[in-house]
Amino acid sequence: MATRAKTMIELPWTREDTDAAAREGWCVCAVDHDGHAPWEVSRIDDVEMAAEEMGFPVPQLEGDDVAAELFRAAYARGESHALKLYEFLREQAQQEFAHWNMGEWLRA
Numbered sequence: 001m002a003t004r005a006k007t008m009i010e011l012p013w014t015r016e017d018t019d020a021a022a023r024e025g026w027c028v029c030a031v032d033h034d035g036h037a038p039w040e041v042s043r044i045d046d047v048e049m050a051a052e053e054m055g056f057p058v059p060q061l062e063g064d065d066v067a068a069e070l071f072r073a074a075y076a077r078g079e080s081h082a083l084k085l086y087e088f089l090r091e092q093a094q095q096e097f098a099h100w101n102m103g104e105w106l107r108a
Contacts, residue, residue, distance in 0.1 A: 011039065012088055017081035022050060024074070025059040026067035028085055039093040041085075041100065043067040068100045076107055 043061035050058040074082035089097045
């Protein structure tokens, strides 16, 4: 049986970048299963655990589509965490980039 080794590329985010996204209720997660991009934007599912770990309230979003919209809005405002993530996904996770139609996003 052949196996595939996946090399995980480091996400170029700081703790401040993670905090900025979490304050809105979203994150970027490594995904390790076939048929998926290696990274995806999603809502934070367990906001109570995240709030305890991060030390501030984390809002509960309705779904991943809301998380992607908040990411898009942060990108449009030129926020550094969103700009870094956009470039990272464009280069390293084309499937996620295409899924959210990110090539059509505009910055203010």
